[in-house]
Amino acid sequence: AQTVTQSQPEMSVQEAETVTLSCTYDTSENNYYLFWYKQPPSRQMILVIRQEAYKQQNATENRFSVNFQKAAKSFSLKISDSQLGDTAMYFCAFMKQDNNNDMRFGAGTRLTVKP
Amino acid sequence: DAGVTQSPTHLIKTRGQQVTLRCSPKSGHDTVSWYQQALGQGPQFIFQYYEEEERQRGNFPDRFSGHQFPNYSSELNVNALLLGDSALYLCASSLGVRVNEAFFGQGTRLTVV
Numbered sequence: 001a002q003t004v005t006q007s008q009p010e011m012s013v014q015e016a017e018t019v020t021l022s023c024t025y026d027t028s029e030n031n032y033y034l035f036w037y038k039q040p041p042s043r044q045m046i047l048v049i050r051q052e053a054y055k056q057q058n059a060t061e062n063r064f065s066v067n068f069q070k071a072a073k074s075f076s077l078k079i080s081d082s083q084l085g086d087t088a089m090y091f092c093a094f095m096k097q098d099n100n101n102d103m104r105f106g107a108g109t110r111l112t113v114k115p
Numbered sequence: 116d117a118g119v120t121q122s123p124t125h126l127i128k129t130r131g132q133q134v135t136l137r138c139s140p141k142s143g144h145d146t147v148s149w150y151q152q153a154l155g156q157g158p159q160f161i162f163q164y165y166e167e168e169e170r171q172r173g174n175f176p177d178r179f180s181g182h183q184f185p186n187y188s189s190e191l192n193v194n195a196l197l198l199g200d201s202a203l204y205l206c207a208s209s210l211g212v213r214v215n216e217a218f219f220g221q222g223t224r225l226t227v228v
Contacts, residue, residue, distance in 0.1 A: 004157075037219075043203060045158070045219035091157050102148075102171055103217070105157030 002027045004094050006106035013082045014114050020067075021077045021109050023092030029053075031097040034068065034075045039108070040088040048090070051075065053097075082113045117142055119208050119220035127226045128196050136191040136223045140208030147189040148217060149181060150205040158205055164189050165211075193225075201227045 003026045013019035036048040051059045051068050058066050067076045079086055092106040120139045128134050140147050146165045150158035160173035164183035178194045193200055203224050207217035
């Protein structure tokens with residue numbers, strides 16, 4: 001079974017600084033996807049960034065980037081130039097390729113951006 | 116372009132009752148997945164509907180059932196409610212079953228008393 005572990009229940013960062021959220025996962029699969037979702041107080045899960053396991057290049061989306069270490073089964077999220085609107089719960093998720101949206105989520109990290 | 120919409124937003128039910136939650140997928144999407152998110156935890160996959168059939172199911176009892184209509188909207192039904200069923204229920208839609216991106220609704224907060 002696939003498991004996703006987020007070891008940081010809470011983190012905080014000063015506005016405009018950089019923060020890294022950690023995620024590790026356990027799987028015997030070779031083909032899969034990894035995601036970071038943001039869940040603000042509005043409760044809607046918003047996709048932040050996605051990584052295909054077969055791609056060696058780390059995904060980036062504007063201020064968000066990942067450090068994907070396949071051998072170590074690690075998938076961290078770096079947020080640069082943090083903004084107040086980045087305050088939210090962040091969830092790391094794993095999905096086997098062709099697995100019909102059966103995503104496995106971690107327990108989440110609550111990120112607070114301080115002015 | 117409407118996103119994923121869920122109704123109701125909040126619901127309070129008594130233990131033993133039955134509940135129905137509703138989801139309309141994002142325009143153009145034909146696949147709906149349901150997740151349960153207990154307080155302080157990440158979402159857990161309940162099941163997915165495509166072409167009006169349940170395609171995949173997570174580790175949830177038969178008290179949890181669903182339906183998909185010809186217009187792709189979906190319902191989640193929970194029978195014989197337990198206190199432990201209190202959670203945020205999230206609906207996610209996508210185009211087709213073999214995709215790597217899902218769009219979520221804002222969820223229905225169910226409280227069982």
